[in-house]
Amino acid sequence: MEVISSVLNWFSSNILQNPAFFVGLLVLIGYALLKKPAHDVFSGFVKATVGYMLLNVGAGGLVTTFRPILAALNYKFQIGAAVIDPYFGLAAANNKIAAEFPDFVGTATTALLIGFGVNILLVALRKITKVRTLFITGHIMVQQAATVSLMVLFLVPQLRNAYGTAAIGIICGLYWAVSSNMTVEATQRLTGGGGFAIGHQQQFAIWFVDKVAGRFGKKEESLDNLKLPKFLSIFHDTVVASATLMLVFFGAILLILGPDIMSNKEVITSGTLFNPAKQDFFMYIIQTAFTFSVYLFVLMQGVRMFVSELTNAFQGISNKLLPGSFPAVDVAASYGFGSPNAVTVGFLFGVLGQIVAILGLIVFKSPVLIITGFVPVFFDNATFAVYANHKGGLRAASILSFLSGLIQVLGGAVAAGAFGLAAYGGWHGNFDWDTIWVGFGFLMQNFQYIGLGIVLLILLVIPQLQYSKNKEHYFTIAEDYETYLESKQN
Numbered sequence: 120m121e122v123i124s125s126v127l128n129w130f131s132s133n134i135l136q137n138p139a140f141f142v143g144l145l146v147l148i149g150y151a152l153l154k155k156p157a158h159d160v161f162s163g164f165v166k167a168t169v170g171y172m173l174l175n176v177g178a179g180g181l182v183t184t185f186r187p188i189l190a191a192l193n194y195k196f197q198i199g200a201a202v203i204d205p206y207f208g209l210a211a212a213n214n215k216i217a218a219e220f221p222d223f224v225g226t227a228t229t230a231l232l233i234g235f236g237v238n239i240l241l242v243a244l245r246k247i248t249k250v251r252t253l254f255i256t257g258h259i260m261v262q263q264a265a266t267v268s269l270m271v272l273f274l275v276p277q278l279r280n281a282y283g284t285a286a287i288g289i290i291c292g293l294y295w296a297v298s299s300n301m302t303v304e305a306t307q308r309l310t311g312g313g314g315f316a317i318g319h320q321q322q323f324a325i326w327f328v329d330k331v332a333g334r335f336g337k338k339e340e341s342l343d344n345l346k347l348p349k350f351l352s353i354f355h356d357t358v359v360a361s362a363t364l365m366l367v368f369f370g371a372i373l374l375i376l377g378p379d380i381m382s383n384k385e386v387i388t389s390g391t392l393f394n395p396a397k398q399d400f401f402m403y404i405i406q407t408a409f410t411f412s413v414y415l416f417v418l419m420q421g422v423r424m425f426v427s428e429l430t431n432a433f434q435g436i437s438n439k440l441l442p443g444s445f446p447a448v449d450v451a452a453s454y455g456f457g458s459p460n461a462v463t464v465g466f467l468f469g470v471l472g473q474i475v476a477i478l479g480l481i482v483f484k485s486p487v488l489i490i491t492g493f494v495p496v497f498f499d500n501a502t503f504a505v506y507a508n509h510k511g512g513l514r515a516a517s518i519l520s521f522l523s524g525l526i527q528v529l530g531g532a533v534a535a536g537a538f539g540l541a542a543y544g545g546w547h548g549n550f551d552w553d554t555i556w557v558g559f560g561f562l563m564q565n566f567q568y569i570g571l572g573i574v575l576l577i578l579l580v581i582p583q584l585q586y587s588k589n590k591e592h593y594f595t596i597a598e599d600y601e602t603y604l605e606s607k608q609n
Contacts, residue, residue, distance in 0.1 A: 131232055134257075139175060141257045142425055143168030145446070149432025152439040163428045170424030174451055177418025184411050185493035187390035188369070191376045193490065194386045201541045203531035203548025204492025205262045205320060211545035212269040220272050226284050231264040233288025238296045242444045249582035251303055251597050252447040254295035254318040259449070263320075264291050266547045270538060270556070274564040275571060286571060293578040298322035298551065299447030300582055303597050304589075305329035309509050310456045312600030315429065318447030320549030321499045325506055328519055332507040336514030342458035344512075362412035364463050368470070369408045378403075415462070423455050445597045450502050457505045464513070465504025465520040469496045472524020480532060487536040489528045495548040499523055503550075527553050534560070 134141050146167040150160040201211070217224055241250040254260065264287070271278055271287050278286055295318065302317040302325045317325055373381065378400040380386055381393040391410075393403045429446055454462050473491045480488055500523050504516035511519075530553025535546040538560060546552070562570035586593050596603045 127232060128228075131228060137257060139168050139171035141255060142171045142429055142448070145255065146428050146432040148440075149429075153432070163432055167425045167428040167432070170421045170428065171449075173421025173424065174418055174449060175421075177414045177416075177421060177451075180414030180417065181411065181493060181497060183390050184407060184414065185497075187381070187387045187392070188372055188376070190386055190388065191380045192372070194383075195376055195380055201487060201531070201535040201543075202490045202492050202545050203527060203535075203553070204494050204545060205259075205547050205549060205552075206494065207492060207545030208540070208547035208552075209262045209265050209545075211540045211543035212265040212547075214543050215540060216265075216269055216272065220279065223268070223272055223279065223284075226272070226287060227261070227264040227268040229284050230268055230287040230291055231260055233285060234264065234291030234295060235260070237289055237292025239441070241292070241296045242441050245443055245594075248296075248579075249586040249593070250296045250300050251443060251445045251594065252296060252299040252316045252318070253441065253444050254299050254447045256318040256447070256449050259319055260291070260295065262547065263294070266552065266556075267291050267294075269540070270560055271563065271571075273539060274560060275567055277567065278571075290571075290574065290578075293575060295447070297578045297581050301326040301585070302447070303445060305506055306453065307596050307600055307603075309453060309506060312604075313452075313456065314446075314600075315452060316445055316447040316597075317450050317453065317502075319450035319498070319502075320495075320547070321450065321502060321551050323555050324499065324503065324523070324550040328503045328506045329510065332509070332511035332515040332519065334511070334515075335507070335518050336511035336516075338510055338512055340512030340514060342460045342464065342508050342513050342516065358412055358416055362409050364467060365411040366405065366408035368467065369411070370404050373400075373404045373407065418451055419455055425452075443594060443598055450498055453502060453505050458508050461504040461508045461516055462501040464508075464516055465501040466497050468504070468517045468520035469500025469524040469527075472500075472521040472526075473528050474524075476525045476528030480528065485532055487532045487541045489531050489535070491528070492548050495527050495550070495553075496524065499527065499550045523550055526550065530554055530557055533557055537561075537564075 134144060143164045147160055147164040150163045155163070201207075213224075213227075216226070235254075238250075238254055241248045242253050245251055267290055268287050271283055271290070275283070277283075299316050299318045299322055302322050305325055305328075306313065306316050308329075378393055378395060381400075381403070382395055384392060387393075391403075391407070393400065398406075429448065470491070473496055477489055477491065500520040503523050504520045507515040507519045527548065527550060531546050531548050534553060534557050535541040537557070538546075540546050547556075559574045562573050564570070566573065589596075592603055592606065595606065
């Protein structure tokens with residue numbers, strides 16, 4: 120038993136929690152099952168792993184670029200608040216568990232493994248469960264397992280035992296499987312049969328955005344179809360657009376903060392510290408803005424590299440091990456499709472929405488003040504803009520991203536207060552966790568076992584409802600997109 124436990128712990132810490140190697144392993148297994156030559160198997164493993172590493176470099180760089188500014192804002196305006204960010208939320212959940220439930224420090228890791236097993240089982244029984252997707256974004260699974268563990272331990276005292284750990288794992292597995300399954304149709308249409316779904320933090324929201332975007336605008340008014348003055352045509356270039364807009368955005372904030380704060384080592388403990396002896400402050404602002412653009416470009420290049428390999432290799436896994444299964448990957452994979460400027464537009468309107476909501480909390484003297492986190496404001500809102508623009512153009516992309524920013528802050532304030540995490544400085548912060556998980560928490564807190572049962576029932580019913588509305592094409596759209604298109608035309 121100890122040997123099995125050691126193997127599982129090694130796999131969890133070295134593979135499952137390291138999505139680059141997890142994706143690389145999936146590609147290796149997929150190509151091996153397809154009986155590819157050894158050199159092709161190795162090549163695919165390398166490309167997928169390196170591609171995902173590039174994605175991580177880009178995503179990590181984006182976060183690193185923004186966090187010093189958050190720290191400076193906190194210092195200048197003496198804001199004591201919870202940061203809505205999954206990394207801050209992870210730290211807050213772990214710290215609260217360690218402080219208040221020390222016997223359950225390892226619960227999240229065990230629940231993660233149980234949850235992954237539940238996801239596999241649901242896909243294996245897809246003809247019954249109607250679940251098509253396997254959630255493979257390991258670092259996201261770690262964050263969510265910690266947050267769900269804290270919620271269950273905090274809200275349902277009767278489950279502070281081994282049964283509670285099992286329940287947490289089942290909830291996680293169901294959420295990963297069901298929520299990612301909800302993104303199949305929208306993502307296949309966006310990517311033209313890209314062969315992946317989204318496994319991240321905002322799957323319910325992606326489904327919703329795809330459903331309503333057409334009511335807010337017209338597809339023909341896409342960001343790609345905007346008739347700009349000739350000099351503005353440069354903004355059709357992703358690098359130029361992101362660098363210019365970030366120069367305006369970061370420039371305004373950094374000018375308000377000033378060089379003294381940005382050079383204070385006690386304030387800026389991570390990221391790039393301004394050094395007045397080596398650089399002019401104006402050049403520091405430009406460097407910060409352009410660095411954002413660099414990391415965004417790196418992210419997109421990494422996406423293109425690993426998605427291509429994963430899509431091809433997953434055919435082997437699907438055909439041999441989990442027939443009909445579909446990979447659910449990092450949300451950034453969607454950024455390589457649709458309008459190249461949608462990412463920037465979504466980010467900016469999301470920021471605007473969050474700022475308005477934060478000002479509202481201040482004006483109405485909310486007991487919990489929220490500080491914007493980069494991960495939700497970027498990865499949620501940029502994603503919504505990509506999907507919204509595909510069906511509703513610029514108007515849908517901007518309106519829905521703005522509304523998302525409002526909801527993220529207001530929902531985050533409710534969640535941080537309700538789940539006792541405001542005192543620990545953070546909440547998960549992404550859209551699903553500011554909406555549906557607040558509702559799930561309410562059910563668990565007020566109805567205990569019955570509430571937990573209702574949550575599980577809701578998640579189990581969703582794929583059945585999806586299937587009932589699209590029986591003819593439900594599996595075909597994931598397994599054979601070309602055939603799906605042909606059947607729709609006939």
